[in-house]
Amino acid sequence: METAIIIESLPKFLDGTLVTLQITVLSVILGFILSVPLSIMRVSKNPFIKTPVYCFNFYFRGTPLLVQIFLIYYGSGQFQSFLTDVGLWQFFREAYFCAVLSLTLNTAAYTSEIFRGGIQGVPVGEIEAARACGMSGTLLYRRIIMPAALRIAWPAYTNEVVFLLQASSLVSIITLMDITGVARVVSARSFAFYELFLTAAGIYLVLVYGVIFVFKRVEKRITAHLNPSMLTS
Amino acid sequence: MFTLQGYGPLLLKGAKLTIIVGAGAMVIAILLGLAAALCKLSRFKIPAMLAEVYTTVIRGIPELVLILLVYYGAPTLIQDFATFLGKEIYVEIKPMAAGILTIGFIYGAFATEVFRGAFLAVPKGQIEAAHACGMGPVLTFRRILLPQMWRFAIPGLGNVWMVLIKATALVSVIQLPELMRNTDLAARNIHKPFTCYFAASLLYLAITIFSLVFQQWAEKKANRGVRRES
Incomplete structure (x- = not known):
């Protein structure tokens, strides 16, 4: 075991960790923003609103993330002249942009299905009470349904964020230097394969259980009113 | 635009290997999951702890890192260990074996949780009744627990399985000629990356749809003995 290489490459791993976190946080935030309207459309009774979202979710949940990344990163090359004309090629040329875009679309599909479950899990009585108070439309969603749905969906959403953090390792395949990318490049040069991949695995473990810890704290916070034991403390 | 210029059969061949790798990995995942679930539920501390460590660690590491760790890391680890013992050996793991074993090993951790829940879902009275009939632990497991827990596990x-079959795409990074790898080749040769990857995505989608239908059938079959309130 060559511990020297591990220590030597720690600064690179730190940079890689920052890239991993950046990409994950960006995709989580953008995915969340996308998935809220998507989930509301998904529970609509109008088939013209419901079906496109259903198809989008089915496609992105039914195909591997790697295919989606390649479809956007390499596939956009097939439309280079068109994308140049509309001024988008400068974005699609960048691996970073394509990585964030594909991770965002992927997590939006999974998250909107999770939120759909949350919305459908909101007790009917709460919605009726809100309507009786005169709320409807946006106000009803903003004040009553979405907060309640988010509480119900939170544990599943935690899992999705953890999966996204791990899935972000795939961006190393399209040349980005995240944690996995650093491990791959450094090990290819030094032949210290297991040392470096074990280091990468260790960093991911810390990040994953860190995310779980934070999300569990938030869960306690947002469900505090359902937990009488917190009243005494 | 949407022709594969004769590369269709290559993609189908890749899809076949994808399904083989997926099925092989699923068998390993089920066997490992059963074993680890039994360890977790056992009275003995050490197996329970080992199973806990297994599921905790595996679920916290990306599949890609584990695949690279096994394919590139395991041979060098064994070689280093052999050198340490004073022997020079050369070890190489075939991509197929590395892919099936790693993916099976990873999803074994997820299957463990499924089986644990399923074993716990079998009513306690069933097991007490089996003990009362004089069955020992092994017989109770084989005759009562195992047949009944599938209904909850399916x-x-x-x-x-759905997540696993999609994860097999990652094996393409270790050059196994499955669907993703063959699509890569096709995309490079005909310079139509979008067309090729889109075709591949539809093949994955077809596998997903087929799996959904099969799952519904299996659930129906497993629940055929359950009385439904109507």
């Missing part, structure tokens, strides 16, 4: 196992 939905969870279906989910594991």
Whole structure:
């Protein structure tokens, strides 16, 4: 075991960790923003609103993330002249942009299905009470349904964020230097394969259980009113 | 635009290997999951702890890192260990074996949780009744627990399979000629990356749809003995 290489490459791993976190946080935030309207459309009774979202979710949940990344990163090359004309090629040329875009679309599909479950899990009585108070439309969603749905969906959403953090390792395949990318490049040069991949695995473990810890704290916070034991403390 | 210029059969051949790798990995995942679930539920501390460590660690590491760790890391680790013992050996793991073993090993951790839940879902009275009839632990497991827990395990196992078959795409990074790798080749040769990857995505989608239908059938079959309130 060559511990020297591990220590030597720690600064690179730190940079890689920052890239991993950046990409994950960006995709989580953008995915969340996308998935809220998507989930509301998904529970609509109008088939013209419901079906496109259903198809989008089915496609992105039914195909591997790697295919989606390649479809956007390499596939956009097939439309280079068109994308140049509309001024988008400068974005699609960048691996970073394509990585964030594909991770965002992927997590939006999974998250909107999770939120759909949350919305459908909101007790009917709460919605009726809100309507009786005169709320409807946006106000009803903003004040009553979405907060309640988010509480119900939170544990599943935690899992999705953890999966996204791990899935972000795939961006190393399209040349980005995240944690996995650093491990791959450094090990290819030094032949210290297991040392470096074990280091990468260790960093991911810390990040994953860190995310779980934070999300569990938030869960306690947002469900505090359902937990009488917190009243005494 | 949407022709594969004769590369269709190559993609189908890749899809076949994808399914073989997926099925092989699923068998390993189920066997490992059963074993680890029994360890977790056992009275003995050490196996329970080992199973806990297994599921905790595996679920916290990306599949890609584990695949690279096994394919590139395991041979050098064994070689270093052999050198340490004073022997020079050369070890190489075939991509196929590395892919099936790693993916099976990873999803075994997810299957463990499914089986644990399923074993716990079998009513306690059933087991007490089996003991009362004089069955020992092994016989109770084989005759009572194992046949009845599948009903609870199938939905969870279906989910594991869906995620697993998509994870096989990652094996393409270790050059196994499955669907993703062959699509890569086709895309490079005909310079139509979008067309090729889109075709591949539709093949994956077809596998997913087929799996969903199969899962529904399996659930129906497993629940055929359950009385439904109507």
